[in-house]
Amino acid sequence: MPVHLPVPLAANLYPVPGVRIGVAEAGIRKANRKDLTVVLVDEGASVSGVFTQNRFCAAPVQVCREHLALNRGIRALLINTGNANAGTGADGLARARSGCAALARQLGLAPEQVLPFSTGVIMEPLPAERIEAGLPMALADAGADNWLRAAEGIMTTDTVPKAFSRRVQIAGATVTITGISKGAGMIRPNMATMLGFMATDACVAQSVMHELALELAEASFNRVTVDGDTSTNDSFVVIATNQAAHAPITSLASESGRVLKAAMQEIAQKLAQAIVRDGEGATKFIAVRVDGGNTADECRKVAYAIAHSPLVKTAFFASDPNLGRILAAVGYAGIDDLDQSRIELFLDDVHVATRGGRNPGYREEDGQRVMKQSEISIRVDLGRGSASQTVWTCDLSHEYVSINADYRS
Amino acid sequence: MPVHLPVPLAANLYPVPGVRIGVAEAGIRKANRKDLTVVLVDEGASVSGVFTQNRFCAAPVQVCREHLALNRGIRALLINTGNANAGTGADGLARARSGCAALARQLGLAPEQVLPFSTGVIMEPLPAERIEAGLPMALADAGADNWLRAAEGIMTTDTVPKAFSRRVQIAGATVTITGISKGAGMIRPNMATMLGFMATDACVAQSVMHELALELAEASFNRVTVDGDTSTNDSFVVIATNQAAHAPITSLASESGRVLKAAMQEIAQKLAQAIVRDGEGATKFIAVRVDGGNTADECRKVAYAIAHSPLVKTAFFASDPNLGRILAAVGYAGIDDLDQSRIELFLDDVHVATRGGRNPGYREEDGQRVMKQSEISIRVDLGRGSASQTVWTCDLSHEYVSINADYRS
Numbered sequence: 001m002p003v004h005l006p007v008p009l010a011a012n013l014y015p016v017p018g019v020r021i022g023v024a025e026a027g028i029r030k031a032n033r034k035d036l037t038v039v040l041v042d043e044g045a046s047v048s049g050v051f052t053q054n055r056f057c058a059a060p061v062q063v064c065r066e067h068l069a070l071n072r073g074i075r076a077l078l079i080n081t082g083n084a085n086a087g088t089g090a091d092g093l094a095r096a097r098s099g100c101a102a103l104a105r106q107l108g109l110a111p112e113q114v115l116p117f118s119t120g121v122i123m124e125p126l127p128a129e130r131i132e133a134g135l136p137m138a139l140a141d142a143g144a145d146n147w148l149r150a151a152e153g154i155m156t157t158d159t160v161p162k163a164f165s166r167r168v169q170i171a172g173a174t175v176t177i178t179g180i181s182k183g184a185g186m187i188r189p190n191m192a193t194m195l196g197f198m199a200t201d202a203c204v205a206q207s208v209m210h211e212l213a214l215e216l217a218e219a220s221f222n223r224v225t226v227d228g229d230t231s232t233n234d235s236f237v238v239i240a241t242n243q244a245a246h247a248p249i250t251s252l253a254s255e256s257g258r259v260l261k262a263a264m265q266e267i268a269q270k271l272a273q274a275i276v277r278d279g280e281g282a283t284k285f286i287a288v289r290v291d292g293g294n295t296a297d298e299c300r301k302v303a304y305a306i307a308h309s310p311l312v313k314t315a316f317f318a319s320d321p322n323l324g325r326i327l328a329a330v331g332y333a334g335i336d337d338l339d340q341s342r343i344e345l346f347l348d349d350v351h352v353a354t355r356g357g358r359n360p361g362y363r364e365e366d367g368q369r370v371m372k373q374s375e376i377s378i379r380v381d382l383g384r385g386s387a388s389q390t391v392w393t394c395d396l397s398h399e400y401v402s403i404n405a406d407y408r409s
Numbered sequence: 410m411p412v413h414l415p416v417p418l419a420a421n422l423y424p425v426p427g428v429r430i431g432v433a434e435a436g437i438r439k440a441n442r443k444d445l446t447v448v449l450v451d452e453g454a455s456v457s458g459v460f461t462q463n464r465f466c467a468a469p470v471q472v473c474r475e476h477l478a479l480n481r482g483i484r485a486l487l488i489n490t491g492n493a494n495a496g497t498g499a500d501g502l503a504r505a506r507s508g509c510a511a512l513a514r515q516l517g518l519a520p521e522q523v524l525p526f527s528t529g530v531i532m533e534p535l536p537a538e539r540i541e542a543g544l545p546m547a548l549a550d551a552g553a554d555n556w557l558r559a560a561e562g563i564m565t566t567d568t569v570p571k572a573f574s575r576r577v578q579i580a581g582a583t584v585t586i587t588g589i590s591k592g593a594g595m596i597r598p599n600m601a602t603m604l605g606f607m608a609t610d611a612c613v614a615q616s617v618m619h620e621l622a623l624e625l626a627e628a629s630f631n632r633v634t635v636d637g638d639t640s641t642n643d644s645f646v647v648i649a650t651n652q653a654a655h656a657p658i659t660s661l662a663s664e665s666g667r668v669l670k671a672a673m674q675e676i677a678q679k680l681a682q683a684i685v686r687d688g689e690g691a692t693k694f695i696a697v698r699v700d701g702g703n704t705a706d707e708c709r710k711v712a713y714a715i716a717h718s719p720l721v722k723t724a725f726f727a728s729d730p731n732l733g734r735i736l737a738a739v740g741y742a743g744i745d746d747l748d749q750s751r752i753e754l755f756l757d758d759v760h761v762a763t764r765g766g767r768n769p770g771y772r773e774e775d776g777q778r779v780m781k782q783s784e785i786s787i788r789v790d791l792g793r794g795s796a797s798q799t800v801w802t803c804d805l806s807h808e809y810v811s812i813n814a815d816y817r818s
Contacts, residue, residue, distance in 0.1 A: 055747035056740025056765070087733045089750065089766025122733025123767045232737045310719070310805075311813055318814035324496045324531025328641050331465025338464035341498065356465070357498025358532045396719075398810050404720055405727035405806075 013165045014176045015144035017201040018042040018241025022142035023153035026134025028127055029082030029120060036134045037153035038103065039077035039197065040142055045241045047074040048209035049115070050217040052234035058086030059096040059126075060116040061233060067100070070112045071206075077197065077237065078103050079117040080131055081156050086232035087123035095126040102132040106139060117195055117235055119156055119182065151180040154195055157403070158183045162274040168263040170256045173246040175202040177264050181221075181271035183278055196221055196236040196271055202260050203248040204240035211252060212261065213238045220268035223391045225307045226279045238264075276392050281400030284316050285375045289390040292344075292381040298335050299389035302380060305333035313396030316376065321367030323352050330380055342383030348376065422574045423585045424553035426610040427451040427650025431551035432562040435543025437536055438491030438529060445543040446562035447512065448486035448606065449551055454650045456483040457618035458524070459626040461643035467495030468505040468535075469525040470642060476509070479521045480615075486606065486646065487512050488526040489540055490565050495641040496532035504535040511541040515548060526604055526644055528565055528591065560589040563604055566812070567592045571683040577672040579665045582655040584611040586673050590630075590680035592687055605630055605645040605680055611669050612657040613649035620661060621670065622647045629677035632800045634716050635688045647673075685801050690809030693725050694784045698799040701753075701790040707744050708798035711789060714742035722805030725785065730776030732761050739789055751792030757785065 019041055026036040041047070049068055051061045067074070078099055085092045100114040118126060141149075151161035165178040179198035204212065217236050242248070249257045277285050288306050293299035306312055309329040315322045326345060331338065345353035350366045353359055370376060428450055435445040450456070458477055460470045476483070487508055494501045509523035527535060550558075560570035574587040588607035613621065626645050651657070658666045686694050697715050702708035715721055718738040724731045735754060740747065754762035759775045762768055779785060 054737060054740035055744060056736050056749045056752070084733075087736045087762065087766060089764055091766065122731075122737065123762065232733075232740060310809075314810055314813035317810065320814065322531075324493075324641075327465050327496045328463060328531065331463035331641060335464060340465045343465070353496065353532070355498055357496060357501065396810065397814075398807055400719075401723055401726070401805065401807050401810055404723035405729065 013147040013163055014167060014178055015147070016176050016178050016199040016241060017243040018045060019199045019239065020142040020144050021146035021150045022138040022140065023146060023149045024134045024137035024141060026080070026130050026137070028080055028130050034149070034153040035081045036131060036138050037079040037150050038135070038138045038142065039079070039150070040107070041075050041239055042241055042243070043073065043075065045074065045239055046204050046206040046209045047237065047239050048213040049235060049237040050213050052231060054232050054234070056087065056232050058084055058118060058233040059088055059092035060085055060118045061235060062093060063096045063100065064115045064117070064235065067112045067115055072110055072112045074115055075109050075113040076103055076107060077115045077117065078131075079154055079195070081119050081154060083118055083120040083124060083126050084122050084233050085118040085126040088125060092126060095128040098128045099126075099131050103135055106135055115237065117233070119154070119195060119233055122232065147178050147180060154180065154182045156182060158278055160278055162271055162278065164267045164270045166263060166267060168259060170202060170244065170259055171246040173244045175200060175244045175246070175260065177267050179267045179271050181275055183275045194221060194231060194234045194275060196268070197239075198237070198264060198267060199239040199241065200260070200264065201241045201243040203242045203244055203246055204260070205248050205250045208250060208252055208257070209238065209240065212264070215252070215261065216264055216268045219265050220272035224272045224276045225304060225391060225393050226276060226282070273392055276394050279394045281397045281403055282394035283374070283397055284395040286316060286393050286395065287377040287390055288393060289377060289379045289388065290382065291379065291388045292383050292385060293387040293389070294385040296387045296389050299382070299387050300391070301335065302330055302333040302382065303389055303391040305329040306378060306380070307391050307393035310396055313393070316371065317395040317397045319368065319371040321347070321364055321371050323347065323367060326378060326380070327353060327356070338382070339384075344381040344383065346379040347371070422556040422572055423576060423587055424556070425585050425587050425608040425650060426652040427454060428608045428648065429551040429553050430555035430559045431547040431549065432555060432558045433543045433546035433550060435489070435539050435546070437489055437539050443558070443562040444490045445540060445547050446488040446559050447544070447547045447551065448488070448559070449516070450484050450648055451650055451652070452482065452484065454483065454648055455613050455615040455618045456646065456648050457622040458644060458646040459622050461640060463641050463643070465496070465641050467493055467527060467642040468497055468501035469494055469527045470644060471502060472505045472509065473524045473526070473644065476521045476524055481519055481521045483524055484518050484522040485512055485516060486524050486526065487540075488563055488604070490528050490563060492527055492529040492533060492535050493531050493642050494527040494535040497534060501535060504537040507537045508535075508540050512544055515544055524646065526642070528563070528604060528642055531641065556587050556589060563589065563591045565591060567687055569687055571680055571687065573676045573679045575672060575676060577668060579611060579653065579668055580655040582653045584609060584653045584655070584669065586676050588676045588680050590684055592684045603630060603640060603643045603684060605677070606648075607646070607673060607676060608648040608650065609669070609673065610650045610652040612651045612653055612655055613669070614657050614659045617659060617661055617666070618647065618649065621673070624661070624670065625673055625677045628674050629681035633681045633685045634713065634800060634802050635685060635691070682801055685803050688803045690806045690812055691803035692783070692806055693804040695725060695802050695804065696786040696799055697802060698786060698788045698797065699791065700788065700797045701792050701794060702796040702798070703794040705796045705798050708791070708796050709800070710744065711739055711742040711791065712798055712800040714738040715787060715789070716800050716802035719805055722802070725780065726804040726806045728777065728780040730756070730773055730780050732756065732776060735787060735789070736762060736765070744791075747791070748793075753790040753792065755788040756780070
């Protein structure tokens with residue numbers, strides 16, 4: 001049973017001036033399923049993206065990077081489910097390019113103005129002809145109010161669409177931010193992609209877009225982990241249509257920049273956390289916070305060691321306060337000069353371990369009580385410095401094995 | 410269902426001149442269970458050990474390191490199950506020392522001549538008084554033919570004792586090598602230890618013992634992984650009693666050194682692989698070999714990325730040839746300048762992927778055939794150089810989750 005997050009209602013999703021979305025059933029892998037989404041962006045938008053660090057990145061990720069680097073003005077995103085176009089070699093690159101070219105032809109654009117995204121089976125040829133055949137339907141569907149349909153259109157094994165929206169005042173103007181995402185990790189055998197798309201009508205200079213995308217990803221999608229497998233297709237794209245009535249943001253440190261970034265970060269974190277909450281097999285949502293590090297990097301290493309440990313994750317599934325496993329993960333996280341006698345461990349408000357050993361006041365029933373909750377926070381203090389980092393993860397259940405061991409069907 | 414390895418019979422285990430072993434039921438955690446083992450070593454032996462890299466190492470590991478560094482001539486090992494004495498702070502260190510002192514008193518030795526080992530529950534006080542009370546029974550039991558009893562005495566959730574033995578000719582003398590191990594990973598909630606002990610009557614200068622222990626561990630215990638969790642207590646100790654009738658080995662590169670190392674390595678690999686085969690929940694034994702790297706280190710990184718991936722491991726459990734997951738793991742293993750277009754992937758004799766994409770001649774039924782075997786080899790060629798490394802692992806099954814999610818009992 002996934003931990004269900006509140007399903008966002010279409011009524012809560014604001015359209016973003018300058019963005020229209022169309023969704024179609026193109027039969028890419030299965031019939032009668034929304035599997036093709038186009039996002040159309042008015043001329044003049046600022047666009048940037050952050051992509052998987054996996055060196056075995058999928059063909060569409062390679063094409064996205066090329067097209068963004070050319071900087072000819074991105075006008076459309078082309079997203080398919082059912083096939084990841086990853087592990088497909090030179091042929092996969094050609095198919096990713098042909099999809100961009102087909103959409104560009106219909107819109108009177110250059111292929112370099114289209115960004116492609118794919119999610120689904122790895123190592124099978126992308127059915128480019130079905131994508132091309134589905135484009136007229138998707139374009140005919142295009143509208144400003146289709147964000148929920150888009151969130152559904154990019155789903156693979158997600159059980160709920162993930163979409164969040166908010167409005168914020170920037171320099172006297174009302175600005176809209178809307179984003180959608182689909183799941184990573186705890187994914188079915190064939191699916192291996194986290195996708196996130198956010199758009200705002202705020203005015204943001206192209207020169208700061210990449211910094212904005214990086215910082216948003218860093219505080220959101222880069223903080224969630226389900227099984228530690230980094231997918232070949234992970235992509236997060238940020239679009240600013242520059243249509244709101246305020247002076248362009250040319251620095252994220254400016255007041256307008258800070259307000260916008262904070263609001264976008266809130267949406268990005270909701271989208272990222274929604275992926276963990278909807279992780280198939282997940283029964284618990286766990287925040288892992290590491291304080292007292294010398295650097296943010298070492299805090300993150302420790303947080304991920306805990307969040308990735310199968311022993312820790314199965315203990316949380318079982319509500320078993322077998323918390324020595326957390327200390328063991330801290331120990332192998334890769335801090336060479338770690339002094340275990342300075343480690344403190346908390347589970348929510350319960351002080352479990354002190355100076356690297358069991359806290360004399362710790363009672364197992366207190367640990368047990370917290371472990372039974374569906375939302376749990378782990379806090380480790382390394383006692384070395386003042387850096388701090390948080391990552392979000394879920395437990396490891398029987399359902400995870402079932403889902404990932406199911407033969408592809 | 411674990412993959413059962415052939416249970417070694419006592420008849421196959423040779424005693425090692427200079428080593429006697431005694432086993433007792435000390436009731437450390439449960440009654441009527443062999444849980445206390447002493448290994449007595451004649452004066453004049455060369456001894457070295459390799460220990461967990463976990464910075465949160467257990468108290469006995471810290472004491473072992475201290476006592477080996479003092480180099481006063483190790484004469485006894487003291488091994489308990491039922492309690493790991495890890496995550497126990499300063500009190501744990503005192504209890505580990507008191508166990509050594511108690512055994513030393515009974516043998517007329519200095520405490521620094523005893524090495525302690527513990528495996529079992531983390532973060533609970535070691536019942537040092539029960540260990541002390543059990544020592545006379547263990548000493549009364551001491552004999553040269555007790556290797557199988559010792560292999561049983563150090564078991565926690567292992568389903569079979571792990572012990573191997575062989576004889577080899579060194580410079581005209583017959584030399585015996587016997588070793589025992591107990592499981593790591595796929596371990597019950599409370600258990601978190603890989604232990605390995607090997608003894609030979611060969612003559613090895615103390616000056617080369619540490620190099621010998623390191624090289625043996627590197628080629629065996631350091632190559633196996635079950636769930637990627639590095640325990641707080643992992644210990645591997647090598648004893649050479651120096652009683653065989655040949656000239657002492659003062660260099661591992663000498664002919665005698667090479668013969669001994671090769672024979673000991675064979676036993677060490679059997680002991681290490683036995684741990685994986687007996688991993689609870691394991692249904693398949695998987696060798697991951699990475700060729701064509703620039704360095705052994707990068708080959709090992711890639712091999713471990715594959716061996717640790719929950720997505721790869723669940724696919725093997727399901728006999729699902731969803732082999733793109735292996736390519737994805739190669740991609741995130743941490744080689745920054747990896748060229749995916751040079752990657753080749755084989756499953757046993759089946760050529761699955763070439764130049765980073767699906768091999769045109771690959772048929773899924775061939776992959777399926779191999780996946781159904783209980784022993785499988787994965788081979789990746791990185792196409793970068795001539796380095797090569799192999800690690801051994803198992804699949805990830807429902808049983809793993811059940812075992813590790815069981816409430817401690």
